[in-house]
Amino acid sequence: MTTVESAIGTTNTMVLNMGPQHPSTHGVLRVLLELDGENVISAIPDIGYLHTGIEKSCEDKTYSQAITLTDRIDYLNPLGNNLAYCLAVEKLLGLEVPKRAQYIRVMMVELQRISSHLVWLGTHALDMGAMSIMLYCFREREEILKIFERFSGQRMMTSYIRIGGVAVQPPAGWREMVKRFLDMMPARIGEYEAILTENRIWQGRLKGVGYLSPETLIGLSTTGPGLRAAGVAFDNRKMFPYSSYEAFEFNVPTRTESDCYARYLVRVAEMRESIKIVRQAMDKITDEGPFKAELPGVIPPEREKMKTEMEALIYHFKIFTEGFSPPPGEAYAAVESPRGELGCFVASDGSPKPLRVHFRGPSFVNLQALPYMVKGQLIADTVACIGTIDIVLGEVDR
Amino acid sequence: MTQLANANGSVVAEQLRAWNGEAVKQVLEHRGETTIVVPREMLRAIALQCRDNPALKFNLLSDATCLDRFPVEPRFELNYQLVSLERRDRVGLRTSVSVQHPVVESLVPVWPGANWMEREIFDLFGIRFEGHPDLRRILLPDGFEGAPLRRDFPVEGKR
Numbered sequence: 001m002t003t004v005e006s007a008i009g010t011t012n013t014m015v016l017n018m019g020p021q022h023p024s025t026h027g028v029l030r031v032l033l034e035l036d037g038e039n040v041i042s043a044i045p046d047i048g049y050l051h052t053g054i055e056k057s058c059e060d061k062t063y064s065q066a067i068t069l070t071d072r073i074d075y076l077n078p079l080g081n082n083l084a085y086c087l088a089v090e091k092l093l094g095l096e097v098p099k100r101a102q103y104i105r106v107m108m109v110e111l112q113r114i115s116s117h118l119v120w121l122g123t124h125a126l127d128m129g130a131m132s133i134m135l136y137c138f139r140e141r142e143e144i145l146k147i148f149e150r151f152s153g154q155r156m157m158t159s160y161i162r163i164g165g166v167a168v169q170p171p172a173g174w175r176e177m178v179k180r181f182l183d184m185m186p187a188r189i190g191e192y193e194a195i196l197t198e199n200r201i202w203q204g205r206l207k208g209v210g211y212l213s214p215e216t217l218i219g220l221s222t223t224g225p226g227l228r229a230a231g232v233a234f235d236n237r238k239m240f241p242y243s244s245y246e247a248f249e250f251n252v253p254t255r256t257e258s259d260c261y262a263r264y265l266v267r268v269a270e271m272r273e274s275i276k277i278v279r280q281a282m283d284k285i286t287d288e289g290p291f292k293a294e295l296p297g298v299i300p301p302e303r304e305k306m307k308t309e310m311e312a313l314i315y316h317f318k319i320f321t322e323g324f325s326p327p328p329g330e331a332y333a334a335v336e337s338p339r340g341e342l343g344c345f346v347a348s349d350g351s352p353k354p355l356r357v358h359f360r361g362p363s364f365v366n367l368q369a370l371p372y373m374v375k376g377q378l379i380a381d382t383v384a385c386i387g388t389i390d391i392v393l394g395e396v397d398r
Numbered sequence: 399m400t401q402l403a404n405a406n407g408s409v410v411a412e413q414l415r416a417w418n419g420e421a422v423k424q425v426l427e428h429r430g431e432t433t434i435v436v437p438r439e440m441l442r443a444i445a446l447q448c449r450d451n452p453a454l455k456f457n458l459l460s461d462a463t464c465l466d467r468f469p470v471e472p473r474f475e476l477n478y479q480l481v482s483l484e485r486r487d488r489v490g491l492r493t494s495v496s497v498q499h500p501v502v503e504s505l506v507p508v509w510p511g512a513n514w515m516e517r518e519i520f521d522l523f524g525i526r527f528e529g530h531p532d533l534r535r536i537l538l539p540d541g542f543e544g545a546p547l548r549r550d551f552p553v554e555g556k557r
Contacts, residue, residue, distance in 0.1 A: 048537040055522075056546055060553040091429045218483070221459050221511025232483065234458075239486050329428050332479055332490065334460065343461045345477065355549075360461035360479075368514050397537060 027393030062323030087333035101165035165292025224340025323352030472496035
């Protein structure tokens with residue numbers, strides 16, 4: 001651990017311990033700031049307060065059990081984590097997911113992206129002193145969580161995306177519910193923008209703050225809105241499409257200013273793009289059809305089949321007691337989470353439990369850019385920078 | 399099952415072979431992913447080549463992680479995922495490390511973003527990175543004993 005003593009540079013500077021209980025650090029991030037007056041000379045992030053050993057725990061679970069742990073990594077994007085993990089395991093198995101299930105997945109992760117950006121916008125505005133926005137954002141997020149609850153029974157830790165497809169058929173009346181949300185949302189985003197985008201205080205706090213050149217950001221492995229705000233249109237959905245994203249029409253919003261304000265604009269534009277994708281996905285999802293692949297011994301059989309077919313009953317028993325064993329090998333699957341590239345590396349040794357599950361959390365990697373961003377800036381700008389990196393400490397520490 | 403690709407399976411392997419005959423030990427093609435197995439001693443030189451060779455341009459290090467194949471020796475496999483934004487390409491680099499000499503060249507001079515990824519591997523697997531500017535524990539407390547993601551470390555922890 002970095003102690004205050006070990007971080008002290010020259011005698012003219014002061015070391016300030018920010019966090020881990022500071023409200024603007026979004027959880028339990030500790031930053032040691034070396035200050036010359038109000039100016040930040042250097043910043044040392046100190047993480048690990050929320051380390052729960054999820055990767056180790058996954059090694060002691062069967063492949064399907066581990067899904068519930070992935071929810072808890074980035075708790076603002078559980079469906080995205082499920083997706084990355086399931087894509088990796090499906091890659092190991094060489095399993096093809098039915099198109100309809102892929103579209104359902106796309107719809108769910110895009111709704112999740114909107115809800116994650118809403119939490120980001122609300123909390124970041126709160127950090128910047130705009131309190132009302134937080135209430136508006138959480139009001140709309142609640143509508144998304146209600147949709148998730150209807151689909152999966154859970155508001156947050158949904159575990160809805162499963163290996164081979166999704167957990168259950170979309171519930172009755174889902175179309176009206178999602179449509180109502182989509183019809184409401186663009187005007188609501190307009191409301192947030194009306195309050196913030198031209199707001200002098202908002203611009204004053206964010207414009208020109210936390211600039212990093214695109215080359216620096218690429219070198220630091222930054223991905224997601226932070227990189228796109230620097231003019232680099234890297235989005236896994238477009239560059240390396242997965243789950244049928246190639247069938248959807250959407251833009252990758254970019255800016256070139258690479259400051260906190262540009263990151264805000266990119267995220268707001270992304271919410272609008274996600275609404276477009278959800279609309280397209282709704283049209284693509286047929287009322288009837290499979291919601292998961294069929295692979296005896298790996299994908300649990302239909303309940304109805306178990307009542308009439310003996311094999312189905314045996315497979316069901318085996319899947320939920322012993323689990324299934326993918327062939328030995330490794331797979332890396334990357335998805336575009338609201339924060340950047342979320343990668344999942346899964347290795348199998350041919351046993352029913354994974355040999356290794358590793359998550360490349362975008363929050364963890366993006367947070368590395370913080371010391372570079374805040375150098376020479378004010379303490380108040382540090383708060384803006386931490387906010388616009390958009391970290392989720394569950395994912396940073398895993 | 400992981401299968402051996404034919405000798406010129408990918409552009410990357412070709413380019414690396416043209417640069418240095420020893421650079422490529424093996425090319426693995428598995429489920430559409432290309433992984434190049436490289437000698438441990440040459441890791442940083444190969445990474446530099448991947449970044450700077452105009453035909454490769456892997457400018458973004460997306461992920462670095464370790465895999466423990468205990469009790470097989472050499473038991474550790476380091477996996478790096480590289481992305482070329484310009485060429486829209488991905489490739490994996492892999493190298494093996496033994497438990498007796500768990501040291502490998504750091505890639506921080508090539509991609510500064512490797513910093514925390516390598517600290518994480520150091521923290522959880524106990525592999526040291528030569529030339530890393532700030533090799534400290536990152537997730538676990540300072541006084542923690544052992545490397546918890548090694549396969550011989552019990553899941554419930556040591557008591």
